[in-house]
Amino acid sequence: MTHGVIGTGSMGRILVEAWIRSGKLQPSELLLSNRTRAKAERLADEFPGLRVAADNREVARKSDCFFLCVKPGEFRKVLEEIRDVVREEQIVVSITSPVMVRDLEEWLPAKVAKVIPSITNAVCSGNSLFIPGSRLNREDREQLWDLFSAISRPLLVDEEHTRIASDLACCGPAFLANLMEQMADAAVEETDLPREAAVSLVTRMAQGLGRLLTEGNFTLKSLQERVAVPGGITREGLHLLERDTGTLFHDLFRLTHDKYHEDINKVQQSLFPEMEKKV
Ligand SMILES: NC(=O)c1ccc[n+]([C@@H]2O[C@H](COP(=O)([O-])OP(=O)(O)OC[C@H]3O[C@@H](n4cnc5c(N)ncnc54)[C@H](OP(=O)(O)O)[C@@H]3O)[C@@H](O)[C@H]2O)c1
Incomplete structure (x- = not known):
């Protein structure tokens, strides 16, 4: 089974390293892409067998399950790039809180989920936040839960509680x-x-x-x-x-929530520029 990671910055790298070091995934089960390819190649150099794809489309084409580890402002570009190669049976996971699951479901035919990791997952500790989308079946949920259980304690969270x-x-x-x-x-x-x-x-x-x-x-x-x-x-x-x-x-929490709502609006304007605000 191939697990793809699009975006090997801080969090993408943490996930890749934690899955490999915990023994949950073999390097050969992972396929990476990053805007600056050299960054993904540096990560691949550390783990023989880890593969770097030619581009995001290759990750989307060849992965059974892949993770979008880019910042909210980069989502539209990545989604436009991969949209026509994504298939219904694939699992696509966003690790970014202000991108709504239902919006990703509108963009992609795949089974969408949001799983928000934490820097504490780097030492296989702390929680990850699990927000499954409507198309995931029980097996898909178990598969993702199992993957994140190797590096964290997953917690099922309502999307409305993602920020807090x-x-x-x-x-x-x-x-x-x-x-x-x-x-x-x-x-x-x-x-x-x-x-x-x-x-x-x-x-x-x-x-x-x-x-x-x-x-x-x-x-x-x-x-x-x-x-x-x-x-x-x-x-x-x-x-x-x-x-x-x-x-x-x-x-503090009022401040984070104000910024969160601003970010949601910005993401929705970038994903659906033709529509009035959806939230
Ligand atoms: N930091 C945390 O503790 C944390 C925790 C949970 C969730 N998150 C979420 O995780 C997301 C990523 O955060 P981060 O801290 O990992 O950010 P980051 O270090 O800036 O990493 C983002 C990566 O995405 C790559 N990228 C940008 N556009 C791309 C594109 N079109 N195609 C492929 N790769 C692209 C960047 O490549 P370049 O090398 O070219 O810049 C960079 O390596 C954010 O949305 C954040 O909210 C972060």
Whole structure:
């Protein structure tokens, strides 16, 4: 079975590497294309047997299932290029949240799904978000679920929740890394602790925290309660955090959703320029 990847940038590469390193796919089962061909060739050089196609049309023609790993603004160009070689029995997966499944179904005769990966999938961890289209049968769903189970924990998500789920699973690592960096920087500024030590402390702490929450029988709540003994320093710190973070995350999610709706409109105008806004 051939799995195609159109677009071997950051996410396309992560998927290819994770599937091969996890042993889920052999390099010879993957066929790649990328606008800048040299980028796909560099990836292929790392895994003997991995093939680079002449163009996107070859990937679309020769794959049983292929992934569109380009940015939303590139979709129309790619869809125009591959449209007339895509077949009904193929599975086509978009990894991009603002491209609607029903719009892809209008463009392509194939079985369409959206699966949004996360950078955490690079270490076969974290979630992927699974949004199947209307043409996938049970076997198709199981096949995709199985593929993503090798590198992540897939989560079935309604398309209307794609943005918020992506905020948590896909943007979340960057958001938390930013907060951790601010934590380390403040520690250095307040106490002259060497920066290297501060970064190591927050990084190793996060690694342990992840394991406690996933393997250590802790919930977010029970973990806070366990560390914050009554009258202790942590409890006072948690009070300050609750007071000062205020509406921060509400504001953050409103911002991501505003941008998401703008992106959806832009994508729909590019895919259906003749139509009024569809959402
Ligand atoms: N980054 C994340 O954590 C994340 C998580 C989930 C989903 N996503 C989604 O994944 C998508 C890709 O993101 P990314 O971070 O991988 O972006 P990226 O690093 O910019 O990769 C996009 C790739 O698409 C290639 N490309 C552009 N137009 C093409 C065309 N016409 N034909 C073939 N290849 C083409 C680009 O080629 P060139 O080498 O020529 O530039 C580039 O390698 C985005 O829509 C994003 O929303 C990202």
